[in-house]
Amino acid sequence: MLACDFFETVTVTGVHLFVLAVIEHARRRIRVLGATAHPTASWVVQAARNLVMDLEDAGSQARFLIRDRDGKFPDLFDTVLKDAGIEVVLSGSRCRE
Numbered sequence: 290m291l292a293c294d295f296f297e298t299v300t301v302t303g304v305h306l307f308v309l310a311v312i313e314h315a316r317r318r319i320r321v322l323g324a325t326a327h328p329t330a331s332w333v334v335q336a337a338r339n340l341v342m343d344l345e346d347a348g349s350q351a352r353f354l355i356r357d358r359d360g361k362f363p364d365l366f367d368t369v370l371k372d373a374g375i376e377v378v379l380s381g382s383r384c385r386e
Contacts, residue, residue, distance in 0.1 A: 290314045291354040291375070295328065295361060307361070309336050313349065330363040337369040344373075353378055 293311040300306060309322040320343065322336040344351055354370055356362060357380045367377040 291351045293322075293354060293356050295359060298324070309333065311340060311354075313344075313351065315351075316349075328361045330365070333361055333363060334365045334369060337366045341369060341373040341375075351375055355380060 291311050291313055293309065295307045295309050298306050298308055304326060306324045306326055307328045308324045309328070311320045311322060312318070313320065320340065322340055323332070325332055352374065353376050355378050370377055
């Protein structure tokens with residue numbers, strides 16, 4: 290089982306970055322898929338492709354990925370994972386801070 294989310298950080302120079310991270314629960318391994326100031330749909334989809342390749346290289350048997358309903362995740366993100374045999378499960382309704 291995997292779970293992913295974005296978190297925001299600020300660099301020493303004051304730049305705000307969005308970091309996309311995935312936790313692999315069985316191995317308690319956190320994978321940082323990347324950081325960007327502007328998470329475009331194509332960037333997020335490429336991160337999904339990279340994740341799939343990393344999981345295959347590691348021999349991971351992940352079947353599910355939990356994510357929230359953040360608008361940063363395009364439909365193609367879910368499709369890339371589905372094509373790799375990973376079912377995307379959405380968390381509850383979207384929450385605002």
